Amino acid sequence: MLRALVLPVLLLLLWEFVGQSGLIQSDMMSYPSAVAAAGAAALLDGSMLKATQQTIVSALIGLLIGGGIGIALGAWFGMSDAANRLGRVSVETVRPIPSVALIPLAMLVFGFGYGMTIAVVAFACIWPALIITQTAVKQVPRELLEVARGLELGWVRKLFTIVLPDVVPNLFTALRLAAGVALIVAVTVEITANPQGLGYALIVAQETLHPDRMFAYLIWVGLIGWLLNFGLLQAQRRLFTRWDIA
Amino acid sequence: MTARAILLNIGSVVVLLLFLALWQFAAVTDLVSRVFLPPVTDAFDALWRQVEDGSLVQAILGTTGRMLVGFAFAVVVGCGFGLLIGLSPTVRAYIEPSLEFLRPLPASAIIPVAILMLGLTKTMIIFVIAFGSLWPILLATIQGVKSVEPRLFEMARTMELSSREVITSIVLPSAVPDIFAGVRLGLTVSLILAVITEMMSAEVGLGANILHAARSFNSPDLFAGVITLGLLGLVINAIMETAQRHLTRWQQDY
Numbered sequence: 347m348l349r350a351l352v353l354p355v356l357l358l359l360l361w362e363f364v365g366q367s368g369l370i371q372s373d374m375m376s377y378p379s380a381v382a383a384a385g386a387a388a389l390l391d392g393s394m395l396k397a398t399q400q401t402i403v404s405a406l407i408g409l410l411i412g413g414g415i416g417i418a419l420g421a422w423f424g425m426s427d428a429a430n431r432l433g434r435v436s437v438e439t440v441r442p443i444p445s446v447a448l449i450p451l452a453m454l455v456f457g458f459g460y461g462m463t464i465a466v467v468a469f470a471c472i473w474p475a476l477i478i479t480q481t482a483v484k485q486v487p488r489e490l491l492e493v494a495r496g497l498e499l500g501w502v503r504k505l506f507t508i509v510l511p512d513v514v515p516n517l518f519t520a521l522r523l524a525a526g527v528a529l530i531v532a533v534t535v536e537i538t539a540n541p542q543g544l545g546y547a548l549i550v551a552q553e554t555l556h557p558d559r560m561f562a563y564l565i566w567v568g569l570i571g572w573l574l575n576f577g578l579l580q581a582q583r584r585l586f587t588r589w590d591i592a
Numbered sequence: 593m594t595a596r597a598i599l600l601n602i603g604s605v606v607v608l609l610l611f612l613a614l615w616q617f618a619a620v621t622d623l624v625s626r627v628f629l630p631p632v633t634d635a636f637d638a639l640w641r642q643v644e645d646g647s648l649v650q651a652i653l654g655t656t657g658r659m660l661v662g663f664a665f666a667v668v669v670g671c672g673f674g675l676l677i678g679l680s681p682t683v684r685a686y687i688e689p690s691l692e693f694l695r696p697l698p699a700s701a702i703i704p705v706a707i708l709m710l711g712l713t714k715t716m717i718i719f720v721i722a723f724g725s726l727w728p729i730l731l732a733t734i735q736g737v738k739s740v741e742p743r744l745f746e747m748a749r750t751m752e753l754s755s756r757e758v759i760t761s762i763v764l765p766s767a768v769p770d771i772f773a774g775v776r777l778g779l780t781v782s783l784i785l786a787v788i789t790e791m792m793s794a795e796v797g798l799g800a801n802i803l804h805a806a807r808s809f810n811s812p813d814l815f816a817g818v819i820t821l822g823l824l825g826l827v828i829n830a831i832m833e834t835a836q837r838h839l840t841r842w843q844q845d846y
Contacts, residue, residue: 349685350689428600431597431600431601432603435605435608436611438826439826440822442822442824442825442828443821443822444780444787444825445784446784446787446799447798447802447818447822450802450805450806451628453806454809454811526696529696530696534698537700537701537788538700538788538791539803545701548701548704549704552704552707555708557708560704560708564697564704567701568696568697571698572696575695575696
């Protein structure tokens with residue numbers, strides 16, 4: 347545990363020393379204490395929280411829309427082999443499009459603002475959700491499906507009483523991975539084109555030559571990503587150990 | 593192939609054609625404004641025009657050229673350092689937690705830093721692509737090397753293998769599937785970064801083209817660009833899948 351801290355602490359000290367000593371004279375130079383001060387200032391005047399809220403709201407709504415579509419399609423393709431085969435060419439045609447290629451299109455359709463980020467995030471979140479759900483649904487034990495057939499359940503009841511309960515832990519994994527994608531894509535859209543949120547704050551700090559604020563935002567974005575990942579992993583462990591044992 | 597499978601394969605293509613027909617219908621009847629959605633035929637006309645005047649080839653070469661240079665740096669550095677870090681438990685204890693902290697950081701977040709240091713230059717673009725696609729490769733290599741069966745190292749010691757022999761005949765073969773998964777992810781990241789760095793700078797490429805098309809409300813060119821990027825993604829995927837199958841063939845034999 348202690349050894350984990352050696353490298354970051356050393357790097358921070360070195361950075362502080364080089365920055366303070368003026369060895370490198372440059373507009374881009376900053377050092378940790380200045381970064382911390384700039385971060386605290388941005389946090390206190392509310393600008394950082396506002397940007398965070400804009401990014402998180404876009405990422406979350408995009409995640410819900412894209413993840414929802416992905417899970418629905420995944421469940422459908424997983425339950426019906428015919429649907430899976432019929433949809434294959436269409437899915438394989440759309441899926442390789444890099445989500446960032448849709449940034450200009452989203453800009454054209456929605457203009458600047460939440461809609462643009464949400465649309466690109468939703469597109470990116472469909473695929474991890476779809477693949478994980480489909481794989482999980484396909485692996486639902488055959489005995490359970492036979493029970494469903496024996497009980498003559500319609501597909502709605504089969505989906506909600508047999509299939510979904512069996513794949514809940516996998517759905518959570520899908521959600522966790524898609525959440526990581528959502529945050530990354532949201533920040534990327536903001537950096538590239540959308541004038542709001544954390545990504546835009548990063549770009550503005552760079553364009554106005556405020557390296558201290560830029561690094562503060564960079565570290566903040568990293569922290570949020572790490573917390574999101576850590577929190578969801580912990581939640582998954584807490585919630586689903588029951589399933590793993592069973 | 594059974595008759596059912598053949599029928600479903602044909603049906604699958606028909607479904608795609610139906611989607612395209614729906615798109616054409618929505619555009620032609622102005623159900624969706626043509627500013628956003630050009631008729632399919634216009635989009636493919638635009639694509640064909642770009643093929644004929646050579647601008648498409650130029651854009652593809654620009655984008656993939658920068659992507660591959662950055663990616664090559666990332667592979668060399670990522671695999672090299674991954675091996676060094678992965679092989680030594682001591683080094684790992686010091687470095688791995690810091691790397692894990694950096695893992696969820698969006699690769700695009702270093703673009704502002706890179707622009708500040710290097711300006712809107714080609715060097716900046718290559719740096720961003722290399723740096724961004726380095727992480728998945730580095731982390732996967734560490735993971736792969738770390739999970740080599742320890743008994744194999746004991747065996748190597750009793751056989752008195754040199755450290756180079758240990759790497760080439762024990763570590764690499766067993767880590768290749770992990771490393772390759774990382775390399776694949778890295779290539780995807782490098783395409784994404786190549787596209788967005790172009791959008792932000794003035795380099796000729798597919799990303800710059802589609803942004804320009806969107807700014808001038810030229811939806812046929814925009815869709816032509818998106819289709820090209822989709823095809824590029826498809827080709828890259830196919831190449832990587834073939835390479836993966838080839839490299840891990842020995843595993844499937846067992």
